[in-house]
Amino acid sequence: MTFFPGFAPFRIATSGAEIAGVTGGSGPPLLLLHGYPQSHVLWHRVAPLLQDAFTLVIADLRGYGASSKPPSAPDHAPHSKRAMAQDMVEVMAHLGHARFDICGHDRGGRVAHRLCLDHPETVRRWSVLDIAPTREMYRATDETFAHRYWHWFWLTLPAPQPERMIAADPQAFCRFKLGQGRAGLAPFSDAALAEYIAHMSDPATVHAMCEDYRAAASIDLAHDDADGDRKVAAPLLALWGGHGVIEECFDCLALWRRRVDTVSGAALEGGHYLPEECPRDVADRLRAFLLDG
Incomplete structure (x- = not known):
């Protein structure tokens, strides 16, 4: 299935990986990054609502989707957000975008945060969907969060334990993980769900x-921790699901204000997978924030 009609596919070699994705639309550049356990297909309902106003670059993070899977290392550096952010800066430069906006969902938002810290000259404005800063979320962990975000802790167990368990029935695992929210699997099209399951069925992707x-x-x-008290200067729009874990367990805006100078945002009528649950609201809020700034 073609999830992004009229968009051009790309595969770009960076200094540490090969990044796959699509690009299309017209206007200022906007990089869209997906989360776990998905791929760039996450954005298939948002892209048609933004392509008239932005040149969209929609990429698979290294290790996900059709992007390459670099060998792992004892310190996990090849899969750090620093490495993933470096990929995206190189991809955008290759496509001719020296300065751009970013919106990242879930893991993609964490990559966006690190990109803003490591490459501040490249980012004009940025947005994150349904996350608070990683370090602050870990430090604020309580019983409720640990139960709701069990995968944060289980997936960090030494290889190959989680990998083997997922490999036993990747389709069942993917459907379970995506269906945990209030809406279950309803937000996901059959084609998108099949795409996510196909990637989850690849042992290299799971690892x-x-x-x-x-x-x-x-x-x-x-x-x-090495950043100390340094904050991101680029303005941030934080959006999160009003029926999700971020709303239940954290003061999202307060946590982001510890790490970013200028923060605005709100809860949306959805759960964790906002680009597929409420694409119109996501697109409208991004358009207003990025074009009015």
């Missing part, structure tokens, strides 16, 4: 996903 979470619990936190 890379686990490495992403292992990095988040180790080297990513070290990178955050």
Whole structure:
């Protein structure tokens, strides 16, 4: 199935990976990054609502989708948000975009945060969907959050334990993970769900996903701590699901204000997978924030 009619596919070699995705539309550049356990297909309902106003670059993170799966390392550096952010800066430069806006959902939002810290000259404005900063979420973990976000801790177990369990029935695992929200699997089209299951059925992708979470619990936190009190200067729009874990467990805006100078945002009428649950609301709020700024 063609999820992005009229968009041009790309595969770009960076200094550490090969990044696959699509690009299309017209206007200022906007990089869209997906989360776990999905791929760039996450944006298939949002892209048609924004392509008249932005040149969209919609990429698979390294380790996900059709992007390459770099070998892992004991310190998990090849799957750190720093490495993923470097990929995206190189992809955007290759496509002719030296400065751009970003919107990242879930893991993609964490990559966007690190990109803003490591490459501040490249980012004009940015948005995250249904996340708070990684380090602050870990530090605020309580019983409710640990139960609701069990995968944050389980996926960090030493390889190959989580990998083997997922490989036993990847379709069942993918459907369970995506269907945990209030809406179940209803937000996902049959074609998108099949795409996510196909990627989850690849052992290399599953290992890379686990490495992403292992990095988040180790080297990513070290990178955050090394930043000290440094904040991101680029303005941030934080959106989250009013029926999700972020709303239940955290003061999203307060946590982001610890890490970013200028923060605005709101809860939307949805759960975790906002680009597929409420694409019109996501698109309208991005359009207003990015074009009015």
